[in-house]
Amino acid sequence: MLKKLVGASVPLLAAVTAFFFGAIMLVALGANPFEGFQAMLEGAFGSGERIATTAVRATPLILVGAGISIAFRARVINIGGESQIIAGALLSTVLALNAPDLPAILLVPLVLATGAVGGFLAGAVPGLLKAHAHVNEILSTIMLNLIMVQFMNYLLGGPLIDPLQTSAGTFIPQTERLSDNAALPTLVSGTRLHLGVPVAVLAAVAAFVLLWKTPLGFRLRAVGHNADAAKAAGINVKRHITYALAISGSFGGLAGSILVFGSEGQRMVTDGSAAGFTGSAGFNGIVAALFGGLHPLWTIPSAFLFGALLTGAVQLQRVLQVPASLAVTINGIVVLFVISSAKLRGYIEGRIADRVTESEEPPDDPGPLADVAIGSLDDPIQNPIDSSDGVV
Amino acid sequence: MSTESQKLVEMRGITKRYPGVVANEDVTFDVEYGEVHTLLGENGAGKSTLMKILFGLTPADEGEVLLRGEPISISSPADAIDARIGMVHQHFMLVQPLTVAENVALGLRSGRRPFTDLDVVSKRIHELSEAHGLAVDPSTEVWRLSVGERQRVEILKALYRDAELLVLDEPTAVLTPQEVDDLFVILRHMVDDGRGLIFISHKLHEVMSLSDRITVLRNGRVVGSTTPAESTRESLAEMMVGREVLLTPRKPVLAAGRPRLSIRDLSITGDRGAVSVDNLSVEVHAGEILGVAGVSGNGQRELAEAIAGLRPVDAGTIQIDGTDITRATTASRREAGLAYVPEERMRDGAIGEFTVSENLVLVNHGSSEFAKRGLFSHAAIRKHSEDKVNEYGVKTPTVDTPTSSLSGGNIQKVIMARELGVKPGILLACQPTRGVDIGSAEYIHRRLIEQRSEGAGTLLISEDLDEVLGLADRIAVMFEGRIVAIVDAADAKREAIGLMMAGVLDD
Structure with missing residues (x-):
C-alpha cells in the first residue's frame, strides 16, 4: 500500500520539480513563468484543434512508449525507436507507392500492418544479435538508428525520390505524394485528429494485454525477471529476447507509418537528420515510457503530457518570444528527475522493505542491490495479475 | 579474577x-x-x-x-x-x-x-x-x-x-x-x-x-x-x-522397476574449462530414490544441469524411458517426463518478483488448462494455485503475493508443488531441503517418498548425508566427477560414505 503510494507520487514530484526549474529558466529569459505556463496550457489544450494537435503529437510517443515497456519488461533495453519508426515508415511507403489503387478500406490497414512489420524486422536484428552473439542491445539499437537514418536519406534521395524533384532539378529528398487511399482518415473535421490516435491507444492496450494476459507476455516477463529460472522451466530465453525487441520494434514501426500517412503532406520527407522525420519520437517515447513507469497503460497519459509540452511550446514561443526549445529542456529535466527519482524510489521502497523483513534472519544473498534502479522502474503497479482486474 | x-x-x-x-x-x-x-x-x-x-x-x-x-x-x-x-x-x-x-x-x-x-x-x-x-x-x-x-x-x-x-x-x-x-x-x-x-x-x-x-x-x-x-x-x-517431527522418513519397501533415467559415459566440461563430470554412468529405476552423496564441487551441479538440459555435454548419452534426450531442449525433456528441483532455488527454481501463482504455473502456463485462445484464464490459474497452496501447506497471505517475500521453506514448497504437479516420470531433486525449516523438510521428504511409491524415479543430489541416508534406496558417492561407489542404503555406513566422499576408497 505504502509502496504503491510512493511509486505513484515520485514521478509526479519529478514533473513538478522539472516545471519549477522551467519557471526559473523562464525568469532568466525575462518572462513571467505564470504567463509562460498559461501560454503553454492554452497552446496545448486551448481549443479543440489544439487538443487534436496535442493528441497527434502524443501518438508516436504512446506507440514507442508502449513498445519500450514490452522490451523493458523482458529486461531488454530498446533505444532503437528511431530506427524502427523509420523502418516502418519506409516499408509502408514502399507498399503505398506500389499499390496506390487499392481501396482505402484495404490500403489503410495494410500500410499500418506493413509499418509494424518494418519495425518488427528492425527490432529483430538487434534482438537476434543479442540473443545469439551477446551483442549489447543498447549499442546495437543506437547504431541501427544512425544506419537507418542514412538508409532513409539514401532511399528518399535516390530510389524513392519524387520524379518531379528530379525533373525540376531541386532534388529535395522526398517521395511523391502518396495515394490518398492510404491517408489515415480524419476523425473530427477541421482538426488534425486522425485514425492514428485511437490506433495508438488501442495498441497500448494491446501491449498491456500481451504482457499480462497471454502466455507469450508471461514468458517475456519471466525472462526479464529471471532468465535462469525461465530457462530451467523450459522457456527458450534466446527466442524471447529476440521477440521482445522485435515486438517492441513493431510498435515503433506502426508509429512510423502513422507519421507518414497521418501527415498533412501525405508523403515521406527527410531533412537529412533523424529528428527531421521522426521528431525524435523514438527518444521522447522512452521518456514517456519511463514517466509512465514502463507500464503500457500509464504510457498513454504520460505521452499526452509530453505531447502537450511539445504543442504548448509553440504557443510559448509565439506569446512570450521565448525559444520553443525550452519545452525540450523541460522534457530533458523531467527525464533526469524521473530517472534519478527511480533510484530514490528504490531507496525508499528498500527502506520500507527493510523494516518489514529485517526481523527475518538475513538471507544468504544480501539482495540484488544493483537491480534497484531497473527493479524499481519495473513495477509502478505492484501486482500485475491483481491490478489488471482494476484497470481493464 | x-x-x-x-x-x-x-x-x-x-x-x-x-x-x-x-x-x-x-x-x-x-x-x-x-x-x-x-x-x-x-x-x-x-x-x-x-x-x-x-x-x-x-x-x-x-x-x-x-x-x-x-x-x-x-x-x-x-x-x-x-x-x-x-x-x-x-x-x-x-x-x-x-x-x-x-x-x-x-x-x-x-x-x-x-x-x-x-x-x-x-x-x-x-x-x-x-x-x-x-x-x-x-x-x-x-x-x-x-x-x-x-x-x-x-x-x-x-x-x-x-x-x-x-x-x-x-x-x-x-x-x-x-x-x-x-x-x-x-x-x-x-x-x-x-x-x-x-x-x-x-x-x-x-x-x-x-x-x-x-x-x-x-x-x-x-x-x-x-x-x-x-x-x-x-x-x-x-x-x-513445537510439535513432534518425524526425522527419519518411513518408506514402504518396493521392488525396483524398469530403468527410467539412464546415463551412459557422460562427460561434461565445467565453468572453468576443466572436466567436471568424467565418464559417468548411472541408472535410476522406477520406484527408486537414488541418492548422490558428495562434497559440493565434485560435479553434482554440472551433472544436474546436464540432465535438465541447461549445460551441454561433451560425450555420452542421457535417456529418459529409453528416449535419447542428450541434445534435447529443456522443454522437450520436461515433456518427456522430467521434473527439476534446482539447487539454487531463488536463481533457477523460482522468479522472486513473480507471484506465488505465477511461479506455480511457470512450467505449464501455456497448457490448455490455463490459456484458451491465446489468453490466460485467470480464474483457472487462481483455482489451481489456491489448490496447490492448500495441498502443500504453503504459508502465504495470498496466491498473488510476490514469491520473494516467502520464507525459504515455503518457496521450496511452491517449487515442489509445481514440479510434482505434473506427475513426473523422473524427478531430479537437488538439495531439496537446504536452508529449509525442519517442518517443511519433513513435508518435502514425505512428498519425495510418495513420488517413489507412484513409480517415479528420483535422482536426489544432496550434500546433507543424513537426508541421503534417510531417503535413498541406493547411494552413489560422487568424487571428482565420477561415481566412485554405489551402495545399498540398507548396508550404508555413514563413516564409510564420508571416507568415499573424500576420495578414500578401500580396495
Missing part, C-alpha cells in the same frame, strides 16, 4: 523488535568459560538477531550484556573484537588472492607501519596452528585452500585477535564429515583452553556431539535449555518446531 560462578558472557532479557515482529523477546543466554553452548532454532527463530546484538551489528531494544561479569556496551564489530569476541561467519570473509598471513593481518595495525610485518604475523600463525592443531601454511594464497582449510583460516583470524568468546555460525555447512570431525577436535581443544564457544547449527547429530549445553529458540523466545545427555535428536527437533 574469574570466580567459579562468573560467566564469560551473559545476555539478560534481550528484546529486539522490528515493526510487526518481535525478533527476540526477553532472551537470556550465557556462556561459561570452557564450554560449547549451542544455539538451536529454525530460520527466523531469532538466533542471528541475538548474535548480531552480541557482535554490535544491531542494538537491542531492551536487556543487557555482561562480559566477564561487567556490563558492556557493544555498538560495533570493532568493539566486539576489542572485547575479545570473535565471529566465524557461515560465508567466509576472506580475500582469495591474498595469502593466509595477509588475510589474518588484514585490518590489523602493523607493528612496523607503514610497512607490513607479515613475517611476524606468519610466526604467530605458526604458533597458533601448532597450539590448536590448525594445520595451515601462512604463505599460501587462500584460493588454493580447500573449504575446510579456509575455515581454519577464519578461526585463526579470530584466535589471532585473541578471541576468548567465539561465535560459529553454521560452520559445518560446507564440510565433509571428516572435516567436521577435524573441526570438532580443534574446537574442543580451544574450549579446553578456557575459551567459550557459541555454536549455531541445525544439524542435530552435530549439535549432540559437540555441545555442552543447548538452548533452543523458537519465534524469538527461549523454549528451553538442555544438555546432549538429557535429549535426543527427536526431542530437540520437537523443541525447535
Whole structure:
C-alpha cells in the first residue's frame, strides 16, 4: 500500500520539480513563468484543434512508449525507436507507392500492418544479435538508428525520390505524394485528429494485454525477471529476447507509418537528420515510457503530457518570444528527475522493505542491490495479475 | 579474577523488535568459560538477531550484556573484537588472492607501519596452528585452500585477535564429515583452553556431539535449555518446531522397476574449462530414490544441469524411458517426463518478483488448462494455485503475493508443488531441503517418498548425508566427477560414505 503510494507520487514530484526549474529558466529569459505556463496550457489544450494537435503529437510517443515497456519488461533495453519508426515508415511507403489503387478500406490497414512489420524486422536484428552473439542491445539499437537514418536519406534521395524533384532539378529528398487511399482518415473535421490516435491507444492496450494476459507476455516477463529460472522451466530465453525487441520494434514501426500517412503532406520527407522525420519520437517515447513507469497503460497519459509540452511550446514561443526549445529542456529535466527519482524510489521502497523483513534472519544473498534502479522502474503497479482486474 | 560462578558472557532479557515482529523477546543466554553452548532454532527463530546484538551489528531494544561479569556496551564489530569476541561467519570473509598471513593481518595495525610485518604475523600463525592443531601454511594464497582449510583460516583470524568468546555460525555447512570431525577436535581443544564457544547449527547429530549445553529458540523466545545427555535428536527437533517431527522418513519397501533415467559415459566440461563430470554412468529405476552423496564441487551441479538440459555435454548419452534426450531442449525433456528441483532455488527454481501463482504455473502456463485462445484464464490459474497452496501447506497471505517475500521453506514448497504437479516420470531433486525449516523438510521428504511409491524415479543430489541416508534406496558417492561407489542404503555406513566422499576408497 505504502509502496504503491510512493511509486505513484515520485514521478509526479519529478514533473513538478522539472516545471519549477522551467519557471526559473523562464525568469532568466525575462518572462513571467505564470504567463509562460498559461501560454503553454492554452497552446496545448486551448481549443479543440489544439487538443487534436496535442493528441497527434502524443501518438508516436504512446506507440514507442508502449513498445519500450514490452522490451523493458523482458529486461531488454530498446533505444532503437528511431530506427524502427523509420523502418516502418519506409516499408509502408514502399507498399503505398506500389499499390496506390487499392481501396482505402484495404490500403489503410495494410500500410499500418506493413509499418509494424518494418519495425518488427528492425527490432529483430538487434534482438537476434543479442540473443545469439551477446551483442549489447543498447549499442546495437543506437547504431541501427544512425544506419537507418542514412538508409532513409539514401532511399528518399535516390530510389524513392519524387520524379518531379528530379525533373525540376531541386532534388529535395522526398517521395511523391502518396495515394490518398492510404491517408489515415480524419476523425473530427477541421482538426488534425486522425485514425492514428485511437490506433495508438488501442495498441497500448494491446501491449498491456500481451504482457499480462497471454502466455507469450508471461514468458517475456519471466525472462526479464529471471532468465535462469525461465530457462530451467523450459522457456527458450534466446527466442524471447529476440521477440521482445522485435515486438517492441513493431510498435515503433506502426508509429512510423502513422507519421507518414497521418501527415498533412501525405508523403515521406527527410531533412537529412533523424529528428527531421521522426521528431525524435523514438527518444521522447522512452521518456514517456519511463514517466509512465514502463507500464503500457500509464504510457498513454504520460505521452499526452509530453505531447502537450511539445504543442504548448509553440504557443510559448509565439506569446512570450521565448525559444520553443525550452519545452525540450523541460522534457530533458523531467527525464533526469524521473530517472534519478527511480533510484530514490528504490531507496525508499528498500527502506520500507527493510523494516518489514529485517526481523527475518538475513538471507544468504544480501539482495540484488544493483537491480534497484531497473527493479524499481519495473513495477509502478505492484501486482500485475491483481491490478489488471482494476484497470481493464 | 574469574570466580567459579562468573560467566564469560551473559545476555539478560534481550528484546529486539522490528515493526510487526518481535525478533527476540526477553532472551537470556550465557556462556561459561570452557564450554560449547549451542544455539538451536529454525530460520527466523531469532538466533542471528541475538548474535548480531552480541557482535554490535544491531542494538537491542531492551536487556543487557555482561562480559566477564561487567556490563558492556557493544555498538560495533570493532568493539566486539576489542572485547575479545570473535565471529566465524557461515560465508567466509576472506580475500582469495591474498595469502593466509595477509588475510589474518588484514585490518590489523602493523607493528612496523607503514610497512607490513607479515613475517611476524606468519610466526604467530605458526604458533597458533601448532597450539590448536590448525594445520595451515601462512604463505599460501587462500584460493588454493580447500573449504575446510579456509575455515581454519577464519578461526585463526579470530584466535589471532585473541578471541576468548567465539561465535560459529553454521560452520559445518560446507564440510565433509571428516572435516567436521577435524573441526570438532580443534574446537574442543580451544574450549579446553578456557575459551567459550557459541555454536549455531541445525544439524542435530552435530549439535549432540559437540555441545555442552543447548538452548533452543523458537519465534524469538527461549523454549528451553538442555544438555546432549538429557535429549535426543527427536526431542530437540520437537523443541525447535513445537510439535513432534518425524526425522527419519518411513518408506514402504518396493521392488525396483524398469530403468527410467539412464546415463551412459557422460562427460561434461565445467565453468572453468576443466572436466567436471568424467565418464559417468548411472541408472535410476522406477520406484527408486537414488541418492548422490558428495562434497559440493565434485560435479553434482554440472551433472544436474546436464540432465535438465541447461549445460551441454561433451560425450555420452542421457535417456529418459529409453528416449535419447542428450541434445534435447529443456522443454522437450520436461515433456518427456522430467521434473527439476534446482539447487539454487531463488536463481533457477523460482522468479522472486513473480507471484506465488505465477511461479506455480511457470512450467505449464501455456497448457490448455490455463490459456484458451491465446489468453490466460485467470480464474483457472487462481483455482489451481489456491489448490496447490492448500495441498502443500504453503504459508502465504495470498496466491498473488510476490514469491520473494516467502520464507525459504515455503518457496521450496511452491517449487515442489509445481514440479510434482505434473506427475513426473523422473524427478531430479537437488538439495531439496537446504536452508529449509525442519517442518517443511519433513513435508518435502514425505512428498519425495510418495513420488517413489507412484513409480517415479528420483535422482536426489544432496550434500546433507543424513537426508541421503534417510531417503535413498541406493547411494552413489560422487568424487571428482565420477561415481566412485554405489551402495545399498540398507548396508550404508555413514563413516564409510564420508571416507568415499573424500576420495578414500578401500580396495
